[in-house]
Amino acid sequence: MIVQLFEGIGSGTSIMIFVTIMLIILSSWSIQRPKNMPPGPIAWPFIGNIPSFFGKSSLKVLTDFSKVYGDVYTLKLGNRYVVVVNSIESIRETLVKQPVEFAGRPRLYSAELMTDNYKDIVFSDYSPIWKLHRKLASAAIRNYASGSHLEKLVDGIKPKLDAALSEKGNSAFDPKLIIGYGVYNILASMCFGIEYDFDDPDFKKLMNMLENITDVFGEGLMADYIPGLRHIPTPGLRNVQNLFSEYLAMIRKEFKRHQDNFNPDEIKDLTDFVLAAQQEAVEEGNDNIADLSDDYLVQTLSDIFGAGSDTTTTTLLWSIATLVDHPDVQAKVQAEIDEVIGRTRSTNLNDRGSLPYTQATIYEIMRYGIVAPVAVPHRTISECTFGSYRIPQDTWVLINLYAVHNDERHWEDPHEFRPERFLSDEKCQVERPDSFLPFSAGRRVCLGESLAKSEIFLIFTWLFQTFMFVKPTDMENVKTAEPQADSGLIHIPKPYKVLVEKRF
Ligand code: HEM
Incomplete structure (x- = not known):
């Protein structure tokens, strides 16, 4: 039949039949899941299961599929197979x-654009260079952003936060700008030794840029799933490119300023720390000098700043929202802080063990708000197994962390x-259940876990020791801590307003 078709290929009907047969062959090939992969929904040709997500919350779609196909299932997104892991057992x-x-x-086009061709930590593949930069960033954080260094950084921002919150008086306000200001400034001091003023246009621009970048990664670009689309220069793609280059230009400017003033005997922040590592490698003639080039170091700093800002800010926004919804919990946290710490000094990191109820509240906020509902996408670097399935x-x-933290x-x-x-049971000790994994697990576990937990503890305890947050009277019967519909990479609460009162 195929021969006959080719013989009569000049006629319009034959061409149509030929094209139809080729499409059928291509489509059935494109929807066929490789043998022994975990089960999953039937996929459309070429676009796969992408239509299942149209107009719906992707977290809900991902979680609902697990109820039909099990804890580990396979989707097809564009021309890609994607395995979704939904429980603590399957994460193990x-x-x-x-x-x-x-x-x-995975090699995502959006990540390639942002990371100068994967010179970063978050999106770069498992490799010796990734290990080197992960180690360098961890050492930088351990030396310049933990313990008393971190306490000092948080203490430094409290007077401005105090003034900004105190001046709110009786007017209801959205705490996002003030909390974001605090967190961004702590990171800016930690990474680059700079502090913004509240009304500094550069600060507002930076906050907007990072929010937009988070949105891009949350929604993804179609070119991430359908690679051919990267060659179509749409206005959307150009906007994303401009956004990324503007953000990186800001980091590069700070990096250059540090290079020009670098003094190895006076390491003040994380940029100085990574520059010192670069200088040491040059002086010792190490083989890995190229891996510590300026471009790599800029990306390492961009990761710490970028990954640490919205995640921490959003956790604190969930904190205020949940505690205005639960004034009883807020009162218990305040009573514990008053009793153990008093009102004349702020908490330090050694206080964590003596404030079990407060610590338990912070963990429950992290579970309930689950700021990173799906971990950064992983990729198998060799064939793997899951039970009798092959991946x-x-x-x-x-990794669907939302499903893990809502698993009945x-x-x-x-x-x-x-x-x-x-x-x-005695309520005097914090217990961390195995299924609590807001920072994910394995080799790519969040690099900033310890920093984030410490920073959130210090800011959270200061906020609720110093202030009482309440709902505006016209919102008394409305829930404050509601997730924003399809908030993407970061699970953010819907914008809300609160009233704040100084406690003493
Ligand atoms: C509440 C705050 C935070 C949460 C909930 C959070 C959560 C996560 C999650 C779920 C991942 C993905 C892990 C995976 O792929 O399996 C991740 C990765 C990462 N996080 Fe965080 N994070 C937070 C704060 C921070 C901070 C403050 C930093 C700053 C250093 C940071 C730096 C990173 C980096 C660099 C990675 C990529 C690690 C890698 O690919 O090797 N995170 N984070």
Whole structure:
């Protein structure tokens, strides 16, 4: 039949039949899942399961599929197979038991644009260069952004936060700008030794840029799933390119300023720290000098600044929202801080063990708000297994942390806010259940976990020691801590307003 078709290929009907047959062959090939992969919904030709997400919350779609196909299932996004992991048990089987195999990162066009061709930590593949920069960033944070260094950085911003909150008087306000100001300034001092004024246009521009970047990564570019689209220069793509280059230009400017004034005997911040590592490599004639080039170091700093800002700000915004919804919890936190710390001194990091209820409340906020609902996409770097299933090399893997933190098999009434679930029976000790993984797990576990937990503890305890947050009277019957519909990469609360009163 095919021969006859070619013989009569000049006629219009034959061409149509030929094209139809080729389309059918191509489509069935494109929807066929490789043998033994985890099950999943039937995919459309070429676009796969992308239409399942149109107009719906992607977290809900991802989580609902797990109820039909199990804890680990396969989707097709464009021309890509994507395995979705939805429970603590399946995270153990994958990220924890096969850590290296699952430690790759997909090549996303959006990431390529942002990271100067994958010179960063977050999106670069599992490789010696990734390890080198992860180690360098961890050492920088350990030396210049933990313990008393971090306490000093947080203390430095308190007077401005205090003034900004105190001047709100009786007017209801959205705390996003003030909290964002505090967190961004701590990071800016930590990374670059700079501090912005509240009304500094550069600060507002930076905050907008980072929010927009988070949105881009949350929504992804179609070219991430359908690679051919990267060659179509749409206005949307150009906007994204401009956004990324503007953000990187800001980091490069600070990096250059540090290079021009660098004094190895006076390391003041993380930029000085990475420059010192570069200088040492040059002086010692190390083989890895090229891997510590300026471009790589700029990306390492951009990651610390970028990954640490919106995640921490959003956790604090969930904190205020949940505690105005639960004034009883707010009162207990304040009573514990008053009793253990008093009102004349601020908390320090050594106080964490003596404030179990407060610490349990922070953990419950992290579970309930789950700021990073899906980990940064992983990729299998070799063939892996999950039970009797096979996951081929180069498969994308999504870790659905939202599903893990709302799994009824591990959390009783997961949609309720209950700090007590993190307390021992005697209520005097914090207990961290195994299924609590807001920072993910395995080789790509959040690099800033310890920094984030310390920083959030210091800001949170100061906020609620110093202020009482309440709902505006016209909002008394409205829930404040509601997620914004499809907030993407970062799970943010809907914008809300509160009233604030100084406690003493
Ligand atoms: C509440 C705050 C935070 C949360 C909930 C959070 C959560 C996460 C999650 C879920 C991942 C993905 C892990 C994976 O791919 O499996 C991640 C990666 C990462 N985070 Fe965080 N993060 C927070 C704060 C921070 C801070 C303050 C920093 C600053 C250093 C940071 C730096 C990073 C980096 C560099 C990665 C990429 C690690 C890699 O690919 O090797 N994060 N984070």
